[in-house]
Amino acid sequence: MHFFSSNFKLGILGGGQLGKMLLYETRKWDIQTKVLDASNEAPCKIACNEFVLGSLLDFDTVYNFGKDVDVLTIEIENVNVDALEKLEQEGVKVYPPTKTLRTIQNKATQKLFYTDNDIPTSPFTRFAYTSEIEDSISNGGLQFPFVWKSAQFGYDGQGVKVVRKIEDLKGLPNLECIAEEMVDFKNELAVIVVRSTNGEVRTYPVVEMEFHPEANQVEYVICPARIEDSIAQKAVAVALKVSEHLEHIGLLAVELFQTKDNQILVNEVAPRPHNSGHCSIEASYTNQFEQHIRAILGLPLGKTNSKVAGVMVNLVGAEGHTGAVSYQNIDSILQMEGVTPHIYGKKQTRPFRKMGHVTIVDEDMNRARKVAQQVKETIKVISS
The missing domain is CATH 3.40.50.20 (Rossmann fold)
Structure with a gap:
């Protein structure tokens, strides 16, 4: 064709x-x-x-x-x-094929898929309705703290809440959900696996994600992750196992926990280009978006290695600001070396809405991370 x-x-x-x-x-x-x-x-x-x-x-x-x-x-x-x-x-x-999508769309089904296929993940309980959770706590079936997740339609930190006491359940929608045991982790990692219609498979380097504590959104993505090679190899092996069993086509972003005792657990997956792969636009030989096109059209896959260290900063709407968007101090961050802003074109901002991202590339990872911090502190996404 x-x-x-x-x-x-x-x-x-x-x-x-x-x-x-x-x-x-x-x-x-x-x-x-x-x-x-x-x-x-x-x-x-x-x-x-x-x-x-x-x-x-x-x-x-x-x-x-x-x-x-x-x-x-x-x-x-x-x-x-x-x-x-x-x-x-x-x-x-x-x-991705509908069979893959059906498994991933529902977080309860997704977690059952991991347990059925001997893929390491955190213990969880499935509930038809959020209202059932209180009874489970009363009967000793569920212990604080845990992570409540809506089974469907969650994104960008929506549909997720850490529950530390009974009062934290108030206001949560009464729908199908899961309660996951809190993981004592040292790092949150991600691996992007790409699988072509012709069976070719490649992986991008493991990235490290730093999250905003309140919004439950990624603030920084660091590529490559600052972890030992043995841990990176273990993360890639787990991601490849998920990919193989899901039989997806295109990109699969596998989000992982590295526990305090260096186990690798799958958190969740996304069968598409992903926030954790944005560094690839400036830092990789083949960016994740081109790679997805190559994979679904059956074209040869591109090289996934990084050319240079990269750190991505998410640009999200500032708290207390809703309305027509205004980006302050973009000229200031453009004066910093290795900085490339991406503005998504959303005209209206609101607190924590993803409005863009900035990639910082450098031969030295530590320097890139310092510049990323400067970018975060300088640029403001507010309502005009």
Whole structure:
């Protein structure tokens, strides 16, 4: 099949920043794209060949959207899988496959998948409703502290809460959820595995993630992770095992805990380009977005090594600011060496909303991390 400057059409479900960065690569190669998103102000809208406004969770909308594309992929997991399954049955190539998506979409199903396949993960309890948790605590079935997670539709720290006392359950939505045992970890790591339609598999270097304590969002991604080679090899081995059993196509970001006694546990996964791979745009031989395109089209995979050390800083909306966005002090961070800002094109900011990221590259990791701290302290994402 001819992909470049041809009638081939790639469909993308989701028009956010990940889709926008995928479109950098499709435009580079002159691949036709069609994007579906529920917002008329989606970042993807300005860069795709065809934009469709509609719900990613509505069966008819997703099915009708996908009927005239050759390959269909996602930039967010919260999509109507039943519609994708029907499209798959009718000959549309859907990546990741619907079987993979069904397992990953629901965090309870995802955790059961790990235990069924002997993949190390933290102990958990599944609940049909959040209201059942209090009884479990009263009967000694669940102990504080634990992490409450909504089974579906969580993202960017939403749908996750650390529960340290009974009062922390107040205000949580009454829906299907899991309660995970708190992990005593020393590092949060991630490995991106890429798997092509032709069976080729590669991994990116292990990255280290530093999280915001309140928002439960990644503040910094450090590539490569500052860990021993033996730990990195163990992390890659676990990620490859997850990838093999899920039989995904495209990118799979595997988030991991390194425990105090150096065990590697799977936290959760995302079957798409991921925040933990943004450093690859400036720091790797082949960035994660180009690699995803290569994988789902069956093209040879690119080199995943890093050319230079990289640190990514997430730009999120400042607390106390909601409304039309204003970026303060971008000119100041541009004076710093090795700094590249990425602005996602979202017009409205709110507290902790992901609005962009900044990558810092340097031959020296320690220097890059110091500059990242300066960037974090300098740039402000506020409402104008």
